Amino acid sequence: EPEVTQTPSHQVTQMGQEVILRCVPISNHLYFYWYRQILGQKVEFLVSFYNNEISEKSEIFDDQFSVERPDGSNFTLKIRSTKLEDSAMYFCASSEGKTEQYFGPGTRLTVT
Amino acid sequence: AQSVSQHNHHVILSEAASLELGCNYSYGGTVNLFWYVQYPGQHLQLLLKYFSGDPLVKGIKGFEAEFIKSKFSFNLRKPSVQWSDTAEYFCAAQMGFKTIFGAGTRLFVKA
Numbered sequence: 001e002p003e004v005t006q007t008p009s010h011q012v013t014q015m016g017q018e019v020i021l022r023c024v025p026i027s028n029h030l031y032f033y034w035y036r037q038i039l040g041q042k043v044e045f046l047v048s049f050y051n052n053e054i055s056e057k058s059e060i061f062d063d064q065f066s067v068e069r070p071d072g073s074n075f076t077l078k079i080r081s082t083k084l085e086d087s088a089m090y091f092c093a094s095s096e097g098k099t100e101q102y103f104g105p106g107t108r109l110t111v112t
Numbered sequence: 113a114q115s116v117s118q119h120n121h122h123v124i125l126s127e128a129a130s131l132e133l134g135c136n137y138s139y140g141g142t143v144n145l146f147w148y149v150q151y152p153g154q155h156l157q158l159l160l161k162y163f164s165g166d167p168l169v170k171g172i173k174g175f176e177a178e179f180i181k182s183k184f185s186f187n188l189r190k191p192s193v194q195w196s197d198t199a200e201y202f203c204a205a206q207m208g209f210k211t212i213f214g215a216g217t218r219l220f221v222k223a
Binding site for chain 2: 033041042043091101103
């Protein structure tokens with residue numbers, strides 16, 4: 001069964017550093033998403049991406065965040081200058097259309 | 113405002129007890145509704161979904177949910193829980209391009 005994959009599974013970085021989280025969505029899916037889950041809190045929507053542009057983003061997704069589909073298979077989330085409060089589990093998801101989203105296993109980001 | 117609320121944050125049950133987890137959403141348009149489960153140390157897995165049609169939907173592992181449009185609710189049920197159902201359960205509503213999650217309910221099933 002096809003699945004969404006994410007790398008790395010765990011990323012540790014120092015405050016102020018840039019990080020790139022990588023995702024490989026399911027191959028025939030056209031919509032891509034990033035969510036995050038701060039420890040002990042609920043899953044929060046960050047951004048959705050379709051046709052090479054952002055289709056919707058939340059208040060959390062400020063100028064320090066960016067997304068890209070650099071090569072037709074990967075979907076990345078870049079955090080330009082990480083803060084302690086960016087520590088969270090980041091989930092990528094993809095969908096064929098406005099249908100159910102399939103989630104990846106997540107990348108645990110720890111900012112020290 | 114778009115929101116999803118789950119009524120219970122923590123639920124403790126004995127094996128074979130029945131389960132019902134409440135979920136309400138707030139949105140003026142058409143929504144797709146989901147329940148996800150997250151077992152300890154694992155990622156989100158889809159339990160069941162509702163897009164349209166029969167408001168009573170059946171999912172994996174014996175779970176079912178009922179969509180009641182007039183109450184903006186999508187409650188999750190299971191007639192008889194097992195120890196292996198210990199996990200966190202998230203209700204979610206897809207509104208346009210984004211999915212809004214509830215805060216989650218931690219279920220602990222005593223053996």
